[in-house]
Amino acid sequence: MDVSGVVAEGFEPVREAFVRNFEALGERGAAVAVYRDGRKVVDLWGGTRDVDGTVPWEQGTAQIVRSATKGVAAAVLLMLAERGELDLNAPVGHYWPEFKESGKERTLVRDVLAHRAGVPVLDRPLTPAEAADPDLTAAVLAAQAPAWEPGTDHGYHAHTYGWLTGELVRRVTGRSIGAWIATEIAGPLGLDLWVGLTGAEAQRAGRVGPIAAPAQEGALRARPKRAVAEAYADPGSLTRRAFAAITPPPDENDPAYRAAVLPASNGIATADGLARFYAALTGEVDGIRLFAPRTLEWARAESSAGPDRVLVVATRFGLGYMLHGGASPLLGPGSFGHPGRGGALGFADPESGIAFGYVTNGFLTSVTADPRAQALVRAVRTSLA
Numbered sequence: 605m606d607v608s609g610v611v612a613e614g615f616e617p618v619r620e621a622f623v624r625n626f627e628a629l630g631e632r633g634a635a636v637a638v639y640r641d642g643r644k645v646v647d648l649w650g651g652t653r654d655v656d657g658t659v660p661w662e663q664g665t666a667q668i669v670r671s672a673t674k675g676v677a678a679a680v681l682l683m684l685a686e687r688g689e690l691d692l693n694a695p696v697g698h699y700w701p702e703f704k705e706s707g708k709e710r711t712l713v714r715d716v717l718a719h720r721a722g723v724p725v726l727d728r729p730l731t732p733a734e735a736a737d738p739d740l741t742a743a744v745l746a747a748q749a750p751a752w753e754p755g756t757d758h759g760y761h762a763h764t765y766g767w768l769t770g771e772l773v774r775r776v777t778g779r780s781i782g783a784w785i786a787t788e789i790a791g792p793l794g795l796d797l798w799v800g801l802t803g804a805e806a807q808r809a810g811r812v813g814p815i816a817a818p819a820q821e822g823a824l825r826a827r828p829k830r831a832v833a834e835a836y837a838d839p840g841s842l843t844r845r846a847f848a849a850i851t852p853p854p855d856e857n858d859p860a861y862r863a864a865v866l867p868a869s870n871g872i873a874t875a876d877g878l879a880r881f882y883a884a885l886t887g888e889v890d891g892i893r894l895f896a897p898r899t900l901e902w903a904r905a906e907s908s909a910g911p912d913r914v915l916v917v918a919t920r921f922g923l924g925y926m927l928h929g930g931a932s933p934l935l936g937p938g939s940f941g942h943p944g945r946g947g948a949l950g951f952a953d954p955e956s957g958i959a960f961g962y963v964t965n966g967f968l969t970s971v972t973a974d975p976r977a978q979a980l981v982r983a984v985r986t987s988l989a
Contacts (some may be wrong), residue, residue, distance in 0.1 A: 608663065609635075609648035618646050621983035625976040626651060630818040633661045633810060634873035634964040636980050641957040642890075646984075647876060653810035655965040664810045664881035666796055666874045667963040668856050670944030671762070673799060673871030673953075676881060677769045678717055678903070678924020678942075679894060680784055685713075687897045690776050692717070692923065696768075699775040701744035711754035716761075716768045717923040718907035722750030723768070724761040724914050729851035729967055736864035738774060740768040751842060753911065758921065759842060759913030763849035766868025769924075771858035790827055790877075792892055793884055797877035800865040809872050811857045814946075815966035832916045846914045878950035878961025882941060886954045900954065904940035915971065932972040935960070935985060946970060949977040956988055 605626040611619045618638065623633040633651030637644065652658055653665045684690035690699070692714045697704035708723070715721045726748055734740050738861035745767050751759070761768065773781040782800035790797050790920070801809060854861045856870070864870060873881075884894045885903070895903065904922040912931075913921040920927040925940040932943060934951045935958055941951020946967030952959045962977045 605650060607648055607650040609646075611648065611685055612645035615646050615984075617649060617983040617986045618962045618980060621979045622648050622650070625979060628818065629723045629976050630815050630911070630966065631964065631976055632815060632966040633665075634962065634966075634976070635661065635665065636962045637875040637879035638984060639879050639889070642883055642887050644876070644879075647705060647948050648905045651876070651965075652751070653965070655811055655813040655815065658687075659809065661810070664796060664808060664874060666798075666872050666877070667948070667965050668809065668812050668862070669871050669878065669948035669950070669963055670869050670946065671951050672868055672873075672878065672942050672944035672948040673869060674765055675925055675942035676789070676797065676799065676871055677766065677781060679789065679881075679885065680735045680773055680897050681713070681717060681769060682902055682923060683788065683819040683894060684773070684776060685902070686896055690772070690890075692902070694723075696772065698891035699772055700746070702742070705746055706749040708750055708754055711750075713772065714907065714923060715755050716765070716772065718921050719758045719761050719765070719906075720755050720908055721761065721764075721768060722752045722754040722757075722759075723748050723764050724759050724849075725751060725845040726764070728838055728850050729845075729849055732852070732854035732861060735763070735767075735850045735854070735866065736861075738767075738770060738780070738865070742771045742774075745771070756913075757913060758908035758910075758919070760846065760919065761868070761915065763866075763868050764846075766866050770865060770867050780865050781867050787979055789881070789894065793880060793889060793894075795877040795881055796874040797871065797881060798873070799867050799871045800863055802863045803866075806859060806862065809862065810965050812965045813857075813965060815968065829917070842914050843916060873950075873961070873963060875961040875963045878948070878963065879959045880961070882950055882952035882961065883959035886952045886959065887957065904938065919972075926972065933978060933981065935981060941976065943972050943977070947974050947977065949974065958984060958988070960984065
């Protein structure tokens with residue numbers, strides 16, 4: 605396999621794992637980047653830019669990262685809280701009065717970030733076009749009755765997380781969350797990362813699609829428990845309904861979908877963009893740091909833990925971030941970040957100074973623990989040993 609890029613001395617195991625992903629795990633095109641203490645130590649890419657194409661992946665090729673976008677959206681709310689523009693302990697209805705309807709008047713901003721808002725599903729799914737309309741989605745979420753009493757339990761808000769966070773940012777700042785990310789995060793840091801990708805930069809994003817799970821995958825990731833499989837198969841379950849909140853499933857290669865601002869699902873980034881973002885959450889990158897120390901602790905202090913009403917398995921969340929655990933193994937106990945269903949992963953581990961980004965054009969069926977990303981995480985751990 606012809607892999608391009610560089611690794612710093614000691615991080616050779618990451619290159620070996622990256623090559624093996626192509627040879628044994630069906631990888632088509634991908635990139636991985638790792639920063640340590642604000643300095644890039646891994647920058648690798650290989651394969652083709654399109655899952656079904658032949659044009660080589662280049663440095664700077666970007667891909668849709670699905671739910672890895674959620675970690676970027678979370679940073680916006682936490683940065684607004686750090687600046688005193690948003691109170692994490694205030695009711696959502698303080699900023700968005702219409703949201704008080706249908707028993708949601710005590711829902712807190714922190715409940716949204718910790719997947720405790722109780723609205724992971726909609727009574728009527730939205731079409732892809734409707735999902736891109738912020739006025740419509742705000743009205744639908746405001747009218748939606750919760751599936752459980754907000755704040756009392758947690759369940760993964762697969763799509764609704766994006767509309768909730770996006771509307772809060774719009775109410776507080778008057779800007780879309782995509783515009784806020786562009787001017788306050790991506791621009792200052794020089795990140796190749798967008799939520800709402802338009803213009804000439806759209807040509808940098810490759811085509812994505814599903815790939816068949818290799819036989820070797822079973823050796824790396826256990827089969828889902830029967831309860832999990834049944835939940836995904838049941839049209840009436842919270843699991844199935846949460847992921848079907850946009851129906852029919854959008855065409856992720858459609859320029860109109862990529863141009864929409866959907867901070868739960870349609871961020872587009874390079875591996876370096878994801879890794880550099882997380883590096884700036886935990887320390888300085890070229891003189892810029894996004895989180896103050898107390899904000900970093902808000903992000904990774906456990907706010908939800910235990911059986912997840914949507915994902916069924918036990919999950920752990922800080923404020924907007926998945927935490928290290930069985931459902932989403934990261935580098936260590938203090939790690940925080942977010943995977944994207946089927947592949948992408950971005951996270952930081954403050955104790956080791958590591959920030960990690962992985963993007964791919966080939967999606968597997970995994971939700972939180974893709975075997976290719978996990979192989980790379982293990983290789984980083986080996987490199988630090």
